[in-house]
Amino acid sequence: MPTLSAPWRAEQLALLARQLHARQSSKEFQDLICEAKFETNEVIESQNLSETEFEERKRNIELLEQDFKRQQSLDPKLVIMLATAKAEGYSLWQTARAKADFQCFSPALKKLIGLRQEQARQLNEPRSCWETLAQPFEPDLSIHRLQELFTPLRETLPQLLDEVNGWKRPDLLKWDLDENSQKILCDQLMSDWGRDVALTCISSSPHPFSITLGPKDFRLTTRVVQGQPLSCFLATAHEWGHSLYEQGLPVQSHQWFAWPVGQATSMGLHESQSLFWENRVARSRAFAERFWPHFVKQGAPLQSGFDLWKSMNPLTPGWNRVEADELSYGLHILIRTDLEIALLEGGLEVDALPGEWNRRYKDLLGISPKNDSEGCLQDVHWSEGQFGYFPSYLIGHLISAQLSEAMQRELDSPEGNHDSIDFCIRFGQESKLLAWLRKAVHLHGRKMNAEELVKKVTGKPLSSSPFLNYLRGKLRMLKGTS
Amino acid sequence: MPTLSAPWRAEQLALLARQLHARQSSKEFQDLICEAKFETNEVIESQNLSETEFEERKRNIELLEQDFKRQQSLDPKLVIMLATAKAEGYSLWQTARAKADFQCFSPALKKLIGLRQEQARQLNEPRSCWETLAQPFEPDLSIHRLQELFTPLRETLPQLLDEVNGWKRPDLLKWDLDENSQKILCDQLMSDWGRDVALTCISSSPHPFSITLGPKDFRLTTRVVQGQPLSCFLATAHEWGHSLYEQGLPVQSHQWFAWPVGQATSMGLHESQSLFWENRVARSRAFAERFWPHFVKQGAPLQSGFDLWKSMNPLTPGWNRVEADELSYGLHILIRTDLEIALLEGGLEVDALPGEWNRRYKDLLGISPKNDSEGCLQDVHWSEGQFGYFPSYLIGHLISAQLSEAMQRELDSPEGNHDSIDFCIRFGQESKLLAWLRKAVHLHGRKMNAEELVKKVTGKPLSSSPFLNYLRGKLRMLKGTS
Numbered sequence: 001m002p003t004l005s006a007p008w009r010a011e012q013l014a015l016l017a018r019q020l021h022a023r024q025s026s027k028e029f030q031d032l033i034c035e036a037k038f039e040t041n042e043v044i045e046s047q048n049l050s051e052t053e054f055e056e057r058k059r060n061i062e063l064l065e066q067d068f069k070r071q072q073s074l075d076p077k078l079v080i081m082l083a084t085a086k087a088e089g090y091s092l093w094q095t096a097r098a099k100a101d102f103q104c105f106s107p108a109l110k111k112l113i114g115l116r117q118e119q120a121r122q123l124n125e126p127r128s129c130w131e132t133l134a135q136p137f138e139p140d141l142s143i144h145r146l147q148e149l150f151t152p153l154r155e156t157l158p159q160l161l162d163e164v165n166g167w168k169r170p171d172l173l174k175w176d177l178d179e180n181s182q183k184i185l186c187d188q189l190m191s192d193w194g195r196d197v198a199l200t201c202i203s204s205s206p207h208p209f210s211i212t213l214g215p216k217d218f219r220l221t222t223r224v225v226q227g228q229p230l231s232c233f234l235a236t237a238h239e240w241g242h243s244l245y246e247q248g249l250p251v252q253s254h255q256w257f258a259w260p261v262g263q264a265t266s267m268g269l270h271e272s273q274s275l276f277w278e279n280r281v282a283r284s285r286a287f288a289e290r291f292w293p294h295f296v297k298q299g300a301p302l303q304s305g306f307d308l309w310k311s312m313n314p315l316t317p318g319w320n321r322v323e324a325d326e327l328s329y330g331l332h333i334l335i336r337t338d339l340e341i342a343l344l345e346g347g348l349e350v351d352a353l354p355g356e357w358n359r360r361y362k363d364l365l366g367i368s369p370k371n372d373s374e375g376c377l378q379d380v381h382w383s384e385g386q387f388g389y390f391p392s393y394l395i396g397h398l399i400s401a402q403l404s405e406a407m408q409r410e411l412d413s414p415e416g417n418h419d420s421i422d423f424c425i426r427f428g429q430e431s432k433l434l435a436w437l438r439k440a441v442h443l444h445g446r447k448m449n450a451e452e453l454v455k456k457v458t459g460k461p462l463s464s465s466p467f468l469n470y471l472r473g474k475l476r477m478l479k480g481t482s
Numbered sequence: 483m484p485t486l487s488a489p490w491r492a493e494q495l496a497l498l499a500r501q502l503h504a505r506q507s508s509k510e511f512q513d514l515i516c517e518a519k520f521e522t523n524e525v526i527e528s529q530n531l532s533e534t535e536f537e538e539r540k541r542n543i544e545l546l547e548q549d550f551k552r553q554q555s556l557d558p559k560l561v562i563m564l565a566t567a568k569a570e571g572y573s574l575w576q577t578a579r580a581k582a583d584f585q586c587f588s589p590a591l592k593k594l595i596g597l598r599q600e601q602a603r604q605l606n607e608p609r610s611c612w613e614t615l616a617q618p619f620e621p622d623l624s625i626h627r628l629q630e631l632f633t634p635l636r637e638t639l640p641q642l643l644d645e646v647n648g649w650k651r652p653d654l655l656k657w658d659l660d661e662n663s664q665k666i667l668c669d670q671l672m673s674d675w676g677r678d679v680a681l682t683c684i685s686s687s688p689h690p691f692s693i694t695l696g697p698k699d700f701r702l703t704t705r706v707v708q709g710q711p712l713s714c715f716l717a718t719a720h721e722w723g724h725s726l727y728e729q730g731l732p733v734q735s736h737q738w739f740a741w742p743v744g745q746a747t748s749m750g751l752h753e754s755q756s757l758f759w760e761n762r763v764a765r766s767r768a769f770a771e772r773f774w775p776h777f778v779k780q781g782a783p784l785q786s787g788f789d790l791w792k793s794m795n796p797l798t799p800g801w802n803r804v805e806a807d808e809l810s811y812g813l814h815i816l817i818r819t820d821l822e823i824a825l826l827e828g829g830l831e832v833d834a835l836p837g838e839w840n841r842r843y844k845d846l847l848g849i850s851p852k853n854d855s856e857g858c859l860q861d862v863h864w865s866e867g868q869f870g871y872f873p874s875y876l877i878g879h880l881i882s883a884q885l886s887e888a889m890q891r892e893l894d895s896p897e898g899n900h901d902s903i904d905f906c907i908r909f910g911q912e913s914k915l916l917a918w919l920r921k922a923v924h925l926h927g928r929k930m931n932a933e934e935l936v937k938k939v940t941g942k943p944l945s946s947s948p949f950l951n952y953l954r955g956k957l958r959m960l961k962g963t964s
Binding site: 001002003004005008009012179197198199200201213214215216217218219254257 | 680
């Protein structure tokens with residue numbers, strides 16, 4: 001978008017937000033939900049629906065009602081002000097980041113925090129401000145539960161990082177691949193991982209993303225970064241994981257597309273699916289050893305798949321969240337989560353944000369950002385007033401690890417043919433992993449929330465132990481290679 | 483778009499078409515137009531509007547009323563059926579073209595023709611069916627007037643083509659440039675031709691286009707074609723010409739953006755602006771000689787700007803309209819125009835279309851398409867039932883040539899500092915050409931129709947003579963180079 005068009009975009013977004021809110025909180029919509037509720041109760045008597053089918057329909061209605069009540073509790077004026085402030089914040093953040101000038105963005109951030117606090121007040125849920133705002137991303141999450149999940153990470157991750165920092169790891173990525181070669185590798189990856197080209201479409205954009213535009217319309221974007229020959233490949237693995245989840249969500253008929261039960265249950269669960277394919281599969285030794293001949297064919301001067309594996313796991317902390325690997329990623333999230341809770345309900349002043357950010361990076365990652373562009377201005381989320389989203393990224397790591405343990409157990413059973421995840425990867429049988437995820441995870445859509453789903457699938461409440469165990473195991477394997 | 487999502491897209495488009503038509507033909511909209519009309523008449527009395535200002539406001543209201551009446555005369559059922567048939571037609575055309583199988587598309591084309599004929603009946607204008615459908619693209623155009631304009635071309639273009647076919651012209655394009663080099667050249671071109679980066683944004687897409695999304699939001703796309711080092715460059719010149727016209731349209735305030743008077747007056751005039759920059763400027767000898775050092779800097783093995791000029795003007799007829807040069811382009815349009823008039827009101831059967839197409843290509847261009855993909859399936863327009871658009875491309879050539887003559891006269895006057903178009907091009911003073919176009923053409927928006935504008939600017943009714951004179955002159959200059 002050209003920079004001068006930002007004010008016009010802000011007006012358009014505010015108009016859309018107002019119209020959308022008016023529809024979603026309208027009497028007409030309320031009546032339709034009531035009718036649907038009545039019909040569902042009638043149908044169970046007249047059509048002999050199974051209890052499961054009835055429960056699904058009931059859940060659909062409940063979720064529609066929940067969202068209707070939320071929309072209804074918001075003042076249309078606030079909806080418009082928020083839409084405008086988001087567009088303005090985003091525009092100012094772009095300028096601020098380009099100039100590394102936090103002051104130029106801080107008034108917009110203050111305004112967004114004030115409006116979000118007002119939104120939480122109007123929603124009037126039995127939750128704290130931050131918790132209320134986090135609901136659209138992680139339904140039913142509380143700060144208390146979040147601390148239970150994250151505290152072990154806060155203790156253990158810095159220790160593991162210290163340990164790795166003692167190793168000597170040569171920089172292996174002194175080669176590059178041209179755009180076309182990288183695209184060929186990405187196509188091969190998706191084709192191996194069950195791509196149907198009639199259902200999916202790949203394009204490029206400055207920031208990779210995955211999006212679903214219809215019941216049979218799944219799209220994703222990636223981009224080639226010069227000098228980083230694995231960046232596009234791993235981003236493709238990640239976005240493809242998101243897309244596979246969306247492709248596996250339950251659809252009864254195309255008119256039901258995007259009904260609540262056919263949606264993703266939480267952003268954390270969504271992230272767990274992208275991270276499973278990116279980290280557990282693509283960054284595994286088994287995968288690197290199987291796939292490296294394709295890299296060599298495209299001109300990569302790799303000695304072995306073992307080299308590719310090492311290159312895929314640099315274990316070097318940096319200031320950038322998006323480029324962080326499994327070991328330091330969690331620390332980036334802990335810092336953001338603490339800071340946004342402090343900003344919204346802990347009394348942290350916006351002007352103190354850069355200092356707090358830098359102090360925590362020094363403490364947890366041993367790194368000082370050069371300036372605020374590398375520091376607290378690096379992510380887009382807060383620029384649009386999106387608070388409560390960051391933890392989902394880390395919850396995704398935990399869910400992925402815990403689901404992987406359950407998957408491993410089942411594959412290793414007589415019914416699973418005494419297989420293992422790594423065996424499947426090594427022999428190009430990722431379709432078995434996908435089939436497991438489809439049945440155990442994707443098909444449930446939003447029938448239960450993320451933690452309920454994890455407990456149902458793994459038999460245990462979500463915890464950070466599987467993730468930490470997985471990390472320790474990977475470090476042990478990588479240690480020999482330093 | 484993934485192929486399987488076509489039916490869903492068709493449903494969405496039909497829904498949007500229905501809602502848009504409901505708004506545009508609503509009592510509420512009618513009342514608003516009435517109020518605006520009343521207010522305009524009041525305002526002239528109370529505010530002492532100048533006559534020009536009053537005329538502009540009146541014209542705005544008249545155009546709104548005209549469009550309202552058209553919308554109101556259409557049956558909503560037809561609107562939905564047309565939207566559905568367009569989406570289906572487009573999808574089937576894609577399949578048909580990929581398989582070079584016209585039979586697979588012909589039922590959709592028959593349906594579209596039937597629906598368009600019904601649309602013309604419902605619009606019930608004092609015009610023939612084809613004329614009625616051409617109105618949105620060329621307001622007030624008649625078939626009679628079209629034949630007046632095109633008959634000299636039908637006679638002269640094949641003669642000129644025959645003459646050129648006798649020349650021996652070596653293929654100069656045995657080199658290529660990488661994507662990045664081509665992008666640098668395109669950036670240089672737009673920068674030389676008045677680009678403000680804060681207002682404009684460039685991206686890539688399979689088919690180049692230009693689009694305006696807000697009063698300060700002008701975007702265009704191009705694409706690099708391997709083995710054709712001038713394709714992206716000339717497409718950029720073309721799309722930038724479209725964009726310059728849009729950038730120059732009158733805007734009183736951003737709330738008036740996209741009001742009738744602030745719109746393009748016709749597609750032919752729009753095309754004249756893209757063709758002026760592509761053909762009259764970029765493909766001129768003066769431009770090639772000035773610009774070739776930039777090509778050489780990017781690695782092109784050109785001996786001289788003269789070589790670049792020859793490469794930009796191959797004068798070789800082919801089956802493909804989009805890739806045709808100035809000499810044969812008109813013939814592609816004559817064939818399409820004749821055929822679509824025959825299909826809509828001349829009794830030509832759809833099944834006879836491929837045969838008629840091929841016969842006329844043989845007659846006029848001396849070429850036989852290998853199959854229907856290279857023949858009557860090459861263009862997207864008919865697949866979406868778009869009839870009446872093709873002539874605009876050729877009218878654009880005529881308008882560009884006639885405006886250029888007037889521009890040349892004015893530059894060569896004492897007020898114009900005894901300049902010439904080619905002098906301005908040779909010394910990188912294209913800003914003078916742009917300033918002339920802005921004032922003489924762009925700023926009038928839709929205040930008058932295309933022919934009225936041409937007459938006002940050039941003092942003469944539109945005719946094909948300036949274009950044919952221009953072509954003859956160019957051929958004379960190129961002849962020495964064969």
